[in-house]
Each structure stands twice: as C-alpha cells, then as structure tokens.
Amino acid sequence: MNNNPLWHGKPYYSLDAYCKNTFGQKLYKAALDAGFTCPNRDGTLDTRGCIFCSAGGSGEFASPFSDSLSAQENIKKALTVASMQKNCDRLIAYFQAYTNTYASVEKLESLYRAALNHPQTAGISIATRPDCLPAEVLNLLSKLSREYTIDQSGKNAKFIWIELGLQTTNERTADYIRRGYSLSIFDRAVSQLSQIGIPVIVHVILGLPGETKSDCQNTIAYLNKKSVFGVKLQLLHVLKGTDLYTDFMAGKFQVLSQNDYLDILIDCIGHLDPGIVIHRLTGDGPKDILAAPDWSKHKRMVLNTIHHEMKIRNIYQGIWEEK
Numbered sequence: 001m002n003n004n005p006l007w008h009g010k011p012y013y014s015l016d017a018y019c020k021n022t023f024g025q026k027l028y029k030a031a032l033d034a035g036f037t038c039p040n041r042d043g044t045l046d047t048r049g050c051i052f053c054s055a056g057g058s059g060e061f062a063s064p065f066s067d068s069l070s071a072q073e074n075i076k077k078a079l080t081v082a083s084m085q086k087n088c089d090r091l092i093a094y095f096q097a098y099t100n101t102y103a104s105v106e107k108l109e110s111l112y113r114a115a116l117n118h119p120q121t122a123g124i125s126i127a128t129r130p131d132c133l134p135a136e137v138l139n140l141l142s143k144l145s146r147e148y149t150i151d152q153s154g155k156n157a158k159f160i161w162i163e164l165g166l167q168t169t170n171e172r173t174a175d176y177i178r179r180g181y182s183l184s185i186f187d188r189a190v191s192q193l194s195q196i197g198i199p200v201i202v203h204v205i206l207g208l209p210g211e212t213k214s215d216c217q218n219t220i221a222y223l224n225k226k227s228v229f230g231v232k233l234q235l236l237h238v239l240k241g242t243d244l245y246t247d248f249m250a251g252k253f254q255v256l257s258q259n260d261y262l263d264i265l266i267d268c269i270g271h272l273d274p275g276i277v278i279h280r281l282t283g284d285g286p287k288d289i290l291a292a293p294d295w296s297k298h299k300r301m302v303l304n305t306i307h308h309e310m311k312i313r314n315i316y317q318g319i320w321e322e323k
C-alpha cells in the first residue's frame with residue numbers, strides 16, 4: 001500500500017488531492033460553452049466530427065453562452081450557477097465544448113481575461129486540439145501566463161491549463177475515430193506548451209474499438225515520457241446520434257463490461273507516472289443520450305469499486321512504472 005500523504009488516502013494522485021495540496025481546498029469546475037466550433041466539424045478538416053463526438057461538441061454539461069450577454073456577463077452567470085450548485089466559493093472556469101482556441105486571438109483574449117479576472121476563479125482550463133495552437137495563440141497564452149500566474153503572487157495568482165484530446169497513440173484507431181491529426185502534431189503541441197510553462201492535461205479513452213489492454217499501456221507509456229501535468233482516463237461511452245452509435249448498433253464492436261474496464265483502468269493507473277495528476281477516471285455521459293454501457297450511469301458506484309479494487313489488490317499509481 002502506498003501511503004503518500006499528498007494523495008490524501010487515495011491510491012493515486014487525484015485532482016482533488018492536487019487542489020487541496022496547492023490551494024488548500026477542493027476546486028469545482030464550471031463547464032462553459034462559449035459558442036466555439038471545431039475544424040473537425042466546420043468543414044476545415046471534416047464535417048462529421050470525431051466519431052464519438054455528440055452534437056454538443058463533447059460539452060453536454062456546459063452552460064451555453066447567451067448572445068444577448070457579454071463574455072463577462074455570461075461567465076459571471078455560469079460561475080454563479082456553478083458555485084451555488086456545488087456550494088463552493090472558488091472554481092475552475094472550464095472552456096469545455098468544442099475547440100476553445102479556435103477563434104480570433106482578440107476573441108480568445110477577451111474570453112480568457114473575463115474568466116481570469118472573475119474573483120471566484122482559481123484559474124482556467126481550456127479544452128482544445130493540438131492542431132489548433134498556432135503561434136499567435138501560443139503567444140497569447142504565454143502573455144496571459146506571465147501576467148496572471150507568474151507576475152502575480154500569493155492568493156491572487158491564477159493558473160491556465162490546456163486540455164488536449166489525444167484518446168490513443170494507436171494511429172489506426174486515431175484514423176477510425178477521425179481524430180484528424182497525427183501523433184507528431186500532438187508531440188509538437190506538448191513541447192511548445194511546455195516551453196511556455198502551460199500545464200497540459202491529456203484526454204485518453206479506454207475501450208476504443210479494436211484496442212486491447214496493450215494499446216492502452218502503450219498510450220500510458222508514451223505519456224510517461226512527455227511533460228504532462230495531468231490525464232483524464234475516460235471510459236468509451238456511446239452517445240445516441242453519433243456515428244459511433246451507428247457502428248455500435250450495427251454490431252461492429254462491443255463496449256467494455258465493468259469488470260473489463262476496471263481491469264484495464266487499474267492496469268493503466270499502475271503503469272502511470274505517480275507525478276501525473278489524474279483528473280478523471282470514468283466517463284460521464286449525459287443519461288438522456290447515453291446508449292452504452294449502461295453500468296457507467298452509476299458513477300459513484302463505479303468510483304467506489306475502483307478505489308476498493310485497487311486497495312484490495314494493493315495496486316497504486318506508478319507501482320509498475322518503467323523508468
């Protein structure tokens with residue numbers, strides 16, 4: 001059993017533990033839908049999107065911005081609602097839906113500043129694609145980072161995180177899911193973000209069609225060698241209305257059972273560098289459009305089972321990490 005005090009009793013380094021260590025409290029996310037689109041949907045790369053992506057741009061729980069309000073007003077409204085729902089006073093403004101660096105630099109700067117300037121935000125987290133980080137966006141992130149996270153001190157400092165959807169390092173699977181960029185593009189983005197001091201959180205999907213445990217291990221081994229701050233390990237879930245749903249209904253693949261998911265997930269955690277913060281361990285599909293797997297609707301039960309299984313099997317993050 002690993003008793004790392006920084007992990008606060010869990011067998012892995014969770015986002016909650018990181019926030020308690022760093023900010024002295026748990027931070028909740030206010031998920032935002034700031035009206036972006038995505039090159040994989042607007043025709044630049046494709047019109048169909050990633051095969052699993054829903055009409056909401058993978059941001060079903062995000063608060064949509066209203067056209068009649070300014071960026072500041074929209075952000076204030078979303079943060080007020082989130083803070084009441086979660087009963088907390090400090091939040092992460094999470095630009096979640098679609099590709100949140102895919103707009104003019106002027107628009108991005110105004111949105112990010114509005115979120116960073118809000119008194120209740122501890123920082124912002126920006127979900128995007130690695131092929132949507134041109135030099136002018138990197139310059140903006142670097143400028144804001146210097147201004148908000150380095151030049152300010154003490155409790156007023158704010159963080160800026162970037163979340164990248166990698167999903168897998170298997171290029172064949174990447175083609176199937178229509179990710180739309182190669183691993184070398186992801187590599188370059190992570191290096192560029194690291195050079196300007198922006199922490200990167202990587203989204204990985206476990207249970208992709210055709211993938212085995214060893215594909216997942218390859219993805220984890222790859223991330224261990226990159227300078228990434230965090231990872232989201234997400235279960236593949238099938239949402240109605242997606243092309244993945246069409247393939248699922250046609251019997252082209254099966255979703256993971258809960259036991260198979262636990263087995264793959266625990267194996268991934270055991271191989272993951274213990275310094276990488278785990279931001280998520282399950283899928284979180286909206287119940288009204290979730291087609292499968294049905295067991296994933298019971299998120300609390302799934303999380304409890306993961307913790308329990310890791311404890312009784314005496315497995316903790318990094319136990320099998322290869323240096």
Ligand code: SF4
Binds near residue numbers: 038058098099129165
């Ligand atoms: S990159 Fe994100 S928003 Fe764009 S299609 Fe893929 S999952 Fe959807």
